[in-house]
Amino acid sequence: MNTTKPLPTKENLAITHVLADLLERLEHSSVPVGAEQYRSVVMHLVNEFGDVIAGTALGALLDNYPAAAELYENINYELAGLCRSSLDQSLAAENEAKAVIRRAMAQSK
Numbered sequence: 025m026n027t028t029k030p031l032p033t034k035e036n037l038a039i040t041h042v043l044a045d046l047l048e049r050l051e052h053s054s055v056p057v058g059a060e061q062y063r064s065v066v067m068h069l070v071n072e073f074g075d076v077i078a079g080t081a082l083g084a085l086l087d088n089y090p091a092a093a094e095l096y097e098n099i100n101y102e103l104a105g106l107c108r109s110s111l112d113q114s115l116a117a118e119n120e121a122k123a124v125i126r127r128a129m130a131q132s133k
Contacts, residue, residue: 035077037085043069044085044092051091070099 047065050057073096076082086093 035079035081037076037081040069040072040076040082040092041085043072044089047091047095048089066095069095073099 043065047069050062050065069092086096
């Protein structure tokens, strides 16, 4: 049985903006943040992303909030991959992962 997602309907990003700002603050907080609080903000933002219409306004919001952009990429990965990550950043992460794997393999010998 195939299920279809309803089309996004929300053009007003006020709530999305508030949640993205809150997530960014939690990400950079110098005070420990409770897991439930963090999870609650993320889940609310995931729900908002499910309702918003992709476009210039959403792109601008994601450009200003890296934590929200990363979340957006993760929930849309199957359709778009790492479409918002810079190629240099992605390549650097891949090279670092390869280096870590090589070091781990060398240590296990």
